[in-house]
Amino acid sequence: MALAGAGVVAAMVKYWPQLIELEESADPPSAVILCGPGNNGGDGYVVAQHLALRGWEVEILRDPSKLPQGAAGTAMRSLPDTVTVQDFAMAATGHRPDILVDALFGIGCTRPLSPEHLALFTQTAARPPRRGLARWRHVMKLVAVDCPSGLDLDRGVFLAPDPVSPKDTDAFEQWSTAESHRQIAADLCVTFHQPKPGHVMSAIAGRRLEVVDIGLPDGPSQDAASLIDRPKTAGALRLVDPVRGNRTNTFRRWYQSITRLDQAAHKYQRGHAMVLSGGLAQGGAARMAARAALRIGAGAVTIAAPQSAIPETAAQINALMLRALPDSYTLRGWMADERLRALCLGPGLGHKRAQEMVPAVLWGKRATVLDADALSCFSEDPSVLFNHLHPNCILTPHEGEFRTLFPDLAAGLGQGKDRIEITRRAAERAGAVVLLKGAVTVIARPDGCASVHPAIRERAVPWLATAGAGDVLAGMITGLLATQPPEAVDLLGAAELAVWMHVEAARQFGPGLIAEDLPDELPALMRSLFL
Template sequence: MLQGTEVLTTAQMRAIESAAMASGQVTGLDLMERAGKAVVAAILRKWPDYETHPEGRPHRAIVLCGPGNNGGDGFVVARLLAGKGWQVQVDLLGEAERLPPDARANHDRWCGIGAVRPIIADVGYTYQAELMVDALFGIGLSRPLANNLWGVFDGIHDAVNNLFCGPKSPGVDHVVAIDVPSGLCADSGRLLADSDLHVWGADLTVTFQTLKPGHLLSDGPPLCGEVVVAPLGLAWAPSEPRCHQVTSGQVAKRGGHKFDHGSALVIAGPSSHGGAARLSARAALRIGAGLVTIAPPQDALPEHSGQPDALMRRAINDGVALRDMLADTRINAICIGPGCGIDRATALLAEVLPARRSTVLDADALTALSRDAGLMATLHGNCVLTPHLGEFARLFPDLAERLAETPTKGPAYSKLDAAREAAARCGAVVLLKGPDTVIAHPDGRACIHSAFDIPWLATAGAGDVLAGIITGLLARGFQPLEAASLGTLIHAKAARAFGPGLIADDLPEMIPQVLRDMGA
């Protein structure tokens, strides 16, 4: 069983807010007030020392307000912080007269408390405060930031990163972003900024109702810092197609015969190339497949004679031998690609795909697919493709090209978009790997898993282990999208549990601990 939290796009979030306001459930001013209160509450939870003012000296905050409703949220935050005794400076990008009505109302409320300083493009700024609140653009940014904001952004960047020298140098201790840090596309996690423009990150990002894709993808996780999702009390029907962040799951062990837990076949490659397939096979065993068989060519069989003894070995030299083996209908999941060799993968895929068993295609199998349109045409809904970005570019060059383009407007094309289009095109589940992994079903359902906190997972063989975990889950009866999503979660949890110094061989051995922690 897989569990997750829904992820909404900017358009979906706006539709929910608009529907709530149109129905009379809430007003725009109510939403801004709720948002501002949520931001202040998140600030005080993260930095409880800000609740009090030591030695009678007020804390200082700078609130940067933009020309839209995100700026309106900022005015609420400024007013609430001032009510708690903070010394607050409010800077506005744009003209008050051009603010949307609700943002203008909160601007005017703030003006009853303090001044508003205009932000002037091309003018360098120096900021000094404990806290800076970024309410400039939020999810509303739809075009690249202009070069004439260089002075503003350069000054903020310097202040945030304390580039000045000396004990009394100007700077900002903490940055809080409302929805997303300015310059970030909330739908893709990509920067909508000229390449030479300094963009700063946040220590804390407060978003509302749900995560947005940009919090999990591309530049989003490192720029957003800690992300807090604050409810606004809005009711909404789940959106279709749905996207979730993978957060938890369960792999309960059932009773019964070993074949009740599935039989997985891992196709290995020629002599001296067997390590990748053994990693996959070991992972499939550890995740609980009832029986796992590794199948190299006959002359490579001896090198697979070591541990684990639970692993079955059987030679497969060609398509005829594989066809004979697949006559055993108890084999319900196949892994092909890791260390297989491109020519061998090409030949054997011609037998594997027509059998329509649950199949994980990785590494050499993906390269074989990219070179043979006929094989691509035989993919089916029980397949899971697990490309990294380089393999994805060979399989779907036009989609990879769109991903590589510099965004000129928002929403920018994202890994989520690319994976969904690829899955729809090939009729199989596509798992696009990376520190931001996206798993997409042909019907548009998708899951996102971010693992930017596990840099040591970028190690040779880690992908082979992931392929084996997914194969084992498929053997146990999980559907392809669920197996790929849950497998990605378990893979990351295993790496996180081991810690720095991880090599791929360690990952299968961490799976039992992960399963125990998940309640299996």
């Protein structure tokens, strides 16, 4: 608890160093700390001690009927006399602080905040600023200890008050507004030992996230709520963020472990991938996917297009190969070529052509990426698709496509349900890997092994929300799968690497990105990470 409280203060001054300069001034920085009855509140009392010793004006708000025991009680009794301690009822009185510290409820919170607790945030924020302060000090900063109170760290969702209860109706309506959400969203969240699922599932958990070492034993925690890099075993939960420390060495090992590239390999040993294209004037998405597959590592990539689209496609490609694909019977015949390791269907394919080609490809039992039209064409009866799937398939829906395939499961998306568990159940039902795209992408295998890839906070890339970006991602996964020998296909691993590189390429390119920029950004990204 002592290390946790000290770590919170260190993180505060790290992110807002301008407050340090005020500690010896006539108007020192001020903090209001909301302390709960448990160990999270104990952390808050330690924070108060450190801030008071630094010369801050510190006020604690607590419920006198629920005082902490044990170590938290000891921390409470050790408060300096300069700290003002008041009841929750005084939340609206006084001046607005520079920082509001949320130490009400931390990890293990499984019930919604009460309307009274929610009011503490809005009432403190509504306090008038102290006169004569610089304008930047009028904006109160919110710091969450461990996590924002009311956040379920296992599932990554906020627990809103129950609207069924009449006394909570007004609080629930207030919670539902964007302004109310902003009141409780932390500017900085300081957690301990390692991040948990809730920390990486939502930016509301903290616009900045700081992880503090509190002296726990080295190595992965065995707590099921912990989100760490784990082996790809059934039921495991993995964080797709392995490039830490020495980025070059780490990425090189990661890329090599997925692609198994040999310096003496020829193009077909590196892997042959095929992307099916739509008809005339519909081939752009397939061309982007195919180019991405080639850029990321496949030795050869073929676009299979209808005869009518051959001249158009041929005029726009060079390194990519091209074959005319008239019907599914022809496609089944191509499956006799053992050099063909991975296929991508969906980008710009068209519903009618997808309905014909998907069963033929799945009959071949190759590593297969199904995206876009290859998913939405089965919206009327998803079981038709599921009956054809095999373990070497990966579905890559965005939320709209996910809703057409799994309407009952998708009902929980955006309504406080567990995004990880929803994706796991979808993968189990489909009997294939499911990649649910979004700012927080979840990838799950039928055995429950799942990975979470957050593109939030410092890795946020809003310019990646552009037409065709998903087609490129499908191609990247296909290219990585093509590099893997048929007897050792790692769909989850290929998807993790592709999703991470997809975001990193977009970050490296920057605003103004369009989807066709992504494949050609991959060489520069890999060069920066390899060399």
